[in-house]
Amino acid sequence: VRISLEFASSHTTLHRARLGYAFSLYCAIYGHEPIPDAMQASSADLCISYNDSSISRMTGTLRLSDRYRTRSPKLAAPRPERFEREAEITWLFYSPAPGFEPDWLAEIFEWVSCADEYSITERDGAGRVPFSASYIGRHKLDPRIPYAAVAMRFLQRAICRLVPGCAEEPKCPDSTVRHFVVNTHDVDFLPVSRVSSLHRLLKNSVISLLERSPGLATRQFMRAISVSIGGSNVLDQMPALLEGQAERQIGASYYFICAKGHRRDANYDVHDAHVIDIMRSLELAQKEVGVHGSYRSLEVPSGLATEFDTLRRVGFYPVGGRQHWLRFTLEGLIPALEGAGATYDASLGWSNTIGFRAGACFAFPPYDFEREHAVSFLEIPLAIMDRCLWDERNSYEAVAKLLAVSRKYAWGGASMLWHPTAFKEGQFPERIGQVYWRLADARHEQQDTWVSAATFVSRVWRRYADAGLLPGRESTHAVC
Numbered sequence: 001v002r003i004s005l006e007f008a009s010s011h012t013t014l015h016r017a018r019l020g021y022a023f024s025l026y027c028a029i030y031g032h033e034p035i036p037d038a039m040q041a042s043s044a045d046l047c048i049s050y051n052d053s054s055i056s057r058m059t060g061t062l063r064l065s066d067r068y069r070t071r072s073p074k075l076a077a078p079r080p081e082r083f084e085r086e087a088e089i090t091w092l093f094y095s096p097a098p099g100f101e102p103d104w105l106a107e108i109f110e111w112v113s114c115a116d117e118y119s120i121t122e123r124d125g126a127g128r129v130p131f132s133a134s135y136i137g138r139h140k141l142d143p144r145i146p147y148a149a150v151a152m153r154f155l156q157r158a159i160c161r162l163v164p165g166c167a168e169e170p171k172c173p174d175s176t177v178r179h180f181v182v183n184t185h186d187v188d189f190l191p192v193s194r195v196s197s198l199h200r201l202l203k204n205s206v207i208s209l210l211e212r213s214p215g216l217a218t219r220q221f222m223r224a225i226s227v228s229i230g231g232s233n234v235l236d237q238m239p240a241l242l243e244g245q246a247e248r249q250i251g252a253s254y255y256f257i258c259a260k261g262h263r264r265d266a267n268y269d270v271h272d273a274h275v276i277d278i279m280r281s282l283e284l285a286q287k288e289v290g291v292h293g294s295y296r297s298l299e300v301p302s303g304l305a306t307e308f309d310t311l312r313r314v315g316f317y318p319v320g321g322r323q324h325w326l327r328f329t330l331e332g333l334i335p336a337l338e339g340a341g342a343t344y345d346a347s348l349g350w351s352n353t354i355g356f357r358a359g360a361c362f363a364f365p366p367y368d369f370e371r372e373h374a375v376s377f378l379e380i381p382l383a384i385m386d387r388c389l390w391d392e393r394n395s396y397e398a399v400a401k402l403l404a405v406s407r408k409y410a411w412g413g414a415s416m417l418w419h420p421t422a423f424k425e426g427q428f429p430e431r432i433g434q435v436y437w438r439l440a441d442a443r444h445e446q447q448d449t450w451v452s453a454a455t456f457v458s459r460v461w462r463r464y465a466d467a468g469l470l471p472g473r474e475s476t477h478a479v480c
């Protein structure tokens with residue numbers, strides 16, 4: 001559908017930039033053609049309008065409530081209000097004007113821009129925005145609902161009522177794919193020495209005790225003893241992981257920590273020949289090698305860019321990655337990624353709950369409040385992390401249901417994270433590793449396509465570029 005957007009004459013440049021961004025993103029996800037030029041508006045199939053005096057035209061016009069009010073991101077977002085239509089319930093930032101559609105573009109903008117998150121000054125022990133302080137946490141919303149995608153769906157239905165033959169479902173840019181799952185692994189630890197494996201297993205044993213799994217803690221303790229006297233190393237799971245992925249022909253990204261500025265950083269050094277060999281073997285297996293931004297990588301302006309350069313200097317072509325410990329704030333992360341020349345990031349998620357931090361089960365270029373513009377890389381939100389499955393409520397069924405929700409609302413592009421040490425009880429209960437393989441084995445039945453982040457980006461970039469959200473060509477070197 002060719003859609004134009006008409007603002008009210010009272011709308012400022014800032015107002016237009018923000019809702020224009022939401023409009024372009026909606027068009028990118030649904031495969032519509034946005035008509036940016038008012039001069040060509042008459043050629044559109046439909047006009048989304050905020051204009052009171054909008055005269056009737058040949059094409060249909062969908063009037064949205066004019067409810068958005070520009071706000072500094074230092075101020076919290078309005079409280080959520082319940083909205084129900086045709087048995088579907090959601091929460092709105094702005095209540096609709098009587099008799100009009102809600103301001104769906106404003107709803108999409110508030111979620112995807114994460115505007116509210118900039119207003120939060122509270123930090124947890126690792127310097128992160130705590131989930132409990134987030135908009136979803138504060139207002140007891142459900143992180144497993146992709147509210148931005150829900151808003152897009154309501155908007156699409158309103159459009160379908162005006163444009164006969166309009167498809168209700170979003171259209172994937174790759175016609176061979178129903179739903180992308182971006183499969184990623186943060187390499188926090190490598191079994192480079194017996195001493196470090198012993199140390200890590202003892203640490204994992206203590207964590208298991210704290211997680212009230214004394215049986216697991218005991219087994220990890222025994223394995224630590226075994227490793228120290230020359231036994232097999234349960235933390236050495238990468239070969240089995242690669243083999244399982246090869247058998248199933250699934251793509252994956254592996255992110256390596258390239259700096260050691262904190263005790264929480266990796267136990268390995270990417271300059272070591274042994275580590276370079278591991279990364280080479282991943283590339284040979286057609287896996288992506290990317291950057292796991294170190295614990296302190298955002299504390300100096302060029303920190304993350306230097307880490308990308310470190311990986312380039314040892315012979316690799318990183319195009320993106322994820323922050324270690326998810327230690328970031330958006331105002332720090334966005335310029336750092338642009339400075340590093342990244343084409344994507346996969347950090348936007350929570351470390352203690354599964355779900356959609358930006359209300360998005362799809363990828364999007366984040367909004368930069370400094371320039372009031374979309375940034376030049378794609379965010380691949382992190383929806384599922386292995387350690388969240390310590391909580392037994394996050395069973396296989398719960399995780400599969402989250403993917404089903406993502407599939408229901410769009411064509412995917414969120415990421416999953418299993419650490420290579422997550423299997424065979426080295427770090428977590430065995431069931432957590434098993435969930436990964438069950439999901440992998442159910443992928444055909446569920447119509448999921450598992451790919452590396454770089455592959456995903458190369459296959460969908462054009463769609464966002466065509467909607468005016470990203471530059472024309474992504475600078476991907478390595479595609480796997």
Ligand SMILES: [Zn+2]
Pocket residue numbers: 186187188292323324325
């Ligand atoms: Zn990490």
